[in-house]
Amino acid sequence: MKNTIKVMFFAVTLMFSAFTMAQSTVTGTVMDGEFNSSLPSASIVEQGTSNGTITDFDGTFTFETQASSGVLIISYVGYGKKTISFSDSINLGNIFLTPDNSLDEVVVVGKGVIDLAGGRETPVAVSTIKAAEIQQKAGNWDLPEVLKSTPSVQNLKSGGFGDGQMFIRGFDQTNTAFLLNGQPINGMEDGRMYWSNWSGVMDVADAIQVQRGLGASKLAISSVGGTVNIVTKTIDRKEGGFVQQMVANDSYTKTTAYFSTGVNEKGWSFSGLLGHWQGDGYVDNTDGQGQTYFFSVGYQPNENHTLNFLLTGAPQSHAVAGSGSIGEFLEEGRRYNSWNYDNVNSSNTLSSGAYPGGRNIYHKPVANISWDWTIDEDSELSTVVYGSMGRGSFAQAITSGDDVTYARGSNNNHDWFGLVTNYNNQLTENLNLNFGADVRLYNGFHFRDVREFISVDAVTANSGYSGGLDYELTEAGGINPWEVFFNQNNDHSQRFGYDYEEQINYAGVFGQLEYSKDNFSTFFQGAVSNQSHVRTEFLNVEEAGVSEESDKVNNLGYNVKLGGAYVLSDAHKVFVNAGYYSRQPFHDNLYQNNREGNTLLSPEAENEEITGLEAGYQFNGGSAISANLNVYHTTWDNVTKYNSNGEIGDAFLSYQTLGVKQVHYGVELEVMTRPLDNLKLNGFVALGEWQFKDNATLRTFDNDGNKVGDDEDIVIDGFNVGGAAQVTAGINGSYEFLPRFSIDAGWNWYNDVFSTGSLGVAPLSMPSYDTVDTGLSYKLLFGETGKTSLQFRLNVNNVFDEVYLESVNGTTAASAIESENYKGINRSNTGRFGYGRTWNTSVRFNF
Template sequence: MKKITQFFLVAVVMLFATASMAQSTIKGTIIDAEIKAPLPGANIIVKGTTNGVSSDFDGNFIIESDKTSGQIVISYVGYETVTLTFSGTTDLGKINLSTDNTLEEIVITGSGVIDLAEDRKTPIAVSTIKANEIREKAGNWDLPEILKSTPSVQNIKGGGFGDGQMFLRGFDQTNTAFMLNGQPINSPEDGRMFWSNWSGVLDVANAVQVQRGLGSSKLAISSVGGTVNIVTKTVDRKQGGFVQQMIGNDNYIKSTAYYSTGLMENGWAFSGMLGHWQGDGYVDYTDGQGQTYFLSFGYKPNENHLLNFLITGAPQWHAAAGSGSIQEFLDNGRRYNSWNFANVDSPNLLHGGRYPGGRNVYHKPVANLSWDFNINENSSLSTILYGSVGRGTFAQARTSGSNVTYARGSNNNHNWYGLVTNYENQISEHFNFNLGADIRLYNGIHFRSVNEFITVDAVNAFSNYNGGAYQLTNAFGGINPWNVTFNTNDDHGERFGYDYEEDINYYGVFGQLEYENNNFTAFFQGSVSSQSHVRTEYLNAQNEGVSEESEKVNNPGFNVKAGGAYTISELHKVFVNLGYYSRQPFHSDLFISDRNGNELIEPAVENQKITGIEAGYQLGGTAVSANLNVYYTIWDNRTLLDTNGEDQGDPAFRLFQTQGVKQIHSGVELEIFTRPSDNLKLNGFLSIGDWKFDGVGIQRTFDEAGNITDPETEVNLDGVEVGGAAQFTAGLFADYMFLPRFSVDGTWNIYNNLYSQGQTTVESPPIKLPNYNTMDIGLSYKMLLGENRQNSLQFRVNINNLFDEVYLESVSGNTPLSSNPTENWKGVNTSNTGRFGYGRTWNASLRYSF
């Protein structure tokens, strides 16, 4: 009996001791705040201990603690960290984790200038790609590739690194506005985008937002197709960083390191990124290499002020790919590059002793200083001052017989400065008012010089400005972009071919009034602007040694936009927007050519007239959400330019200018986002467009001296299809997490109704290209590390065009089918100039985040 009593006594003591050791049981369910679905694999740790568990596939967790009260820390890489208090046995219920890359969670400097859709309550047709998706899928691609699964977006990869193009609703990227942290980055001369200049931006991007059509921008920008806002890191909330190593097809390698102090107690923050990449290129003989850098200094002295200075650049060189007929590619393969020369003696040879036909060498850094000032609880002022001193050249091989003699540099330099400022005031409970200014000052410097001597020591030239014949004996730049930056050619006597400058100044003011009352919102935007152009000629000046300025051209412009939205219920919203732009012509539309002085095109090119109407429906839900948009855009009085003939003063040179051209683009876009199960995402999109020219244009033909050589002719374009981008696109995206932090995803894209580009008419219409589809897949695994498992090691693999689809990406020409079947390929005459899309490519990366 005594032993039994002792046994029970010991058992009771052990029971109470165990109870004292496990005094609390905490449970709950982790939910993704954005999609309202369980979040498996989240980490739950009792603060101050190493006691932790992970949430299961349903997001549930149970954790025991020997403390009667305390705190638990809930974290998941890519999401904000949440700290919650417990006391005894606690059921925390549903715990929402928000991604730390949502537009609401990131710190955006210049927030009043960066026109994001979330900042306006009246919806637009918009798609947002956030940091998680960007860093997983960017790989070794430029931005257009990341956006290809966005409705009405077409990506053209081009031949070499950074040579891609993007179409939005059928408009090329010269007519889509690209904004970096609120500042325009399209070329002021012709609207073009050079993705090689921005190759490091995706490494530090917090979000990229594609606003199709009218968009939410208050600036008077070139947004016929839409606006793409790139928002980079500036001031981070938290300390941390990453190092990443990537490899890819064709000997591609990229190393990147980033670190941020976060916003420190003294109000300062610093972020920096450095990277280096190099590779052979998918197309033969298109080697390239470069660096990327990003530096950001932020200061927040108090709650009312936030300042940030940012500078970023991507010095690089890459060889270009020559064009060819479709037949040449069929004979030589998709990697074929006609533009390279063998058997030359140069230290800068490519594979097997070959010199590239052309090589881009550029360094065009951009810097901005932003200031956000919260004046009071109802008003704020946001200002960005930016500038860029860019230097670059296209080094083209010049030959004599079979030898390359020298590389001729076509230099495109710029000095570019601007200011954007916006004042916002919450006038009353229902009205919000914005007023701002947009100033852009641009100086473009264009000339030819010797980039590199190869088998000769001098080049003969002729110039009126320099008094006749002379010799070029100095080379500038080579293939080092830093040499192009700091060893510039400022001597007019060492220039030839052409030598001129352009000054383009732009001044605009804009305003917006927004109304909100219960379920109804409305807005009105307007802007007016003035743009001036002056061209200064040096090489072809009429008087020796005297530069000549052109007549100053002034063009006023304006735009107005208005819209409204009605919230039917919590899940249903409808909206309609409309706008009209009177857009100034590009600088390149005003002058005859770059070789004949300051001759203005007469009659003068008038403003383009753009009318846009769009409507939409939004379905919000936890398991299924959707966006449906319809649009109708009229682009009237546009100018088409094309040239014929060779440079170097060939008398066969002709400039064809067609004025009064009208395009009508209409279509419907659908996006669907679903969550069929806790570990499966399934999204899709569909875009159906109808893009055609309308009516007739007036064509004039000029010779190199600016004289009209042929009578005006009417060009019938009525009903002609607009080429360049597929008018039907669709896609399906799936992401399946089959283990915590271990997922596989795939994207299937379809392209149809794609037409050729070039001079087309009713009598000579564009060619319809064969439809095609591509499949991309990816695999991700994320390992959590560190004492509190706050660090991670992520492995990612991307395979693009998994099934190695052979397809024509673009065609320039409209030669119809041949009667000889051997001269056709999939319904296209193989004598047309074209380019095939890339075959199967891949990249793999290892990223350590801390």
């Protein structure tokens, strides 16, 4: 019946056209402006009509217009639309479309709570990476590696799988807000991100947007350095999928399969992904393995409502790399791992035959339900309800003499549920109102237990805790992430060392008012939140078996942002933004980490104060050239840090540092060019100056939580902030030398790098370094539409096998004896060298 209706429709259209006096025949070829290849199934529509067609396999089209002159709209998924005027019958020749840096073609569910920069007229410093580039360049890396060609972003790979770190404008991951489809995913207790817990996120990402600095987020979140929005697959418009096989250096292999039904006639859509990976790791004895799963169900009952259920997870385990001095790495090689044991008979033994000193095991499934409701033409409501259950452990080998006796598990589990909702109303033609709420309920479980018995059958816990009684540990929790998830140790009598829970509840409201008229736009934004904390102790208690609960702590926080932009002309735009955050301290900075673990630190940690200023200029010269220039100044003040050094002799000392202040400022320039139709060349430079300002105060506590000695002044004023390069630059480009056969390469340079270490000691200036990466891509099309294809990809990272110090955690000055130094750094400092040359290659069948 539907086919009959279509035939009748086209027949009527043709008859109408035949009797129309004024009409034209328009022909042309739609091309990929990036790779100079044809675009089959591109859409061509005559503006103001339903008259249109699609391109054939070669990207060409011919059709009769309804008027002798007018405008054609040419579009293709993943590319910016193009409008072309026509007059009389004409051959338009090659029409080049360029990849769209916005997210218009991505089906975003829960779009009101996913704070994308494109949703506001006033811009921010932003970079967007789309699915095609993620697919090409991600390979077997984590997300930070894909972002390293973004201004002021640096990735440190560290040791084992998923152990990398990312910095934005000199701030680490605890001060960068990470959002997954609008859901905050930084740790509620300490703000940290562990990429091993998210090893499958690259497989399901539709786009990743990096907002540097203040960003467009409306939540009161940890966006001191910036905000990273990860937008995953949800609803695909069309049916399709892929199967991909990847292999890489050090016996790495990964298999992934994905399929989506598209949206059917009743509005339903289903999609799913499964993957498995394993490998030996670049660093010796750091093998790992894991799985990825993703399942999505969408329902669109009508054009006003879109609902989606999503479930994704990435269970994994990997052996970790032990630290070592620079001298040890120079003697043993940069793959050196100081932390493993021989002659251990265990199921946890590595493929090399060694037993890992430590293994990370984790499984964190995340589920959410999203609802987008278009209330009317001026208002809409978006709501996301989410939950996650993290279960995992750090299994560390415990030795007695030369024997490994058992693997001790340091478990970090949690249940996390939340809701984010957002209402948007276009009050007038020029005024837009946006407000919503953010609620998070978090329960963390932390304890030590036995993961595996090796040369013993039981362990005696005789720490003196739990009423001073000794007791036997006879159960082992296992080292498999699926086992850890479904069989967590709920028996407090089988825990030792520490055993406590944390209840952290967060509730906030936010709002934004934006005015836009002609060439001017401005916005004002604010958020207020309350975060409560309760700590329950099970082990370090006066009476065995009787838990003790702390008093509840409530901390109020808020933020305000405002900004404006002015369009000077079609090619030139300027903007300025400012913001202030009063951010609650992390839970881990509130309580003493000792026998009196339920006792609040005194004085209590106060709210941190963040002030941000930024301005920018955007130039749009069309497909040939565009550029962004940003300047920023960020002050992070009134910071409290708390850490424990464990037992020192007969004492257990912990430290509270008050009044830490950092000032980060700099300038960023990125330029995007297309010198030739088949050549893209981009570059960036970021110049930063990141320093501590004023001095801080150090307080020391003993095992009973009592303050020891007098407060100490810590001299940090003028010291450089370490960890990431303050000056970076890069050039990357791609060239298509045959249809759908291209080569790309990127060069990144890092300068003004400083070590990390103890506060109060000046950091070391590390040697600068640069790396070169390259890749090859080929896409073979099948069928008349080109929808079915075979893609081949090869990535080679650090092509020239550059040897460089990636990080140094130490402050020992250079020795007067030159042989005791390495490029001006004392070899006794703890450090880690970056990876040498690595590669991965994949074949992907799209259908």
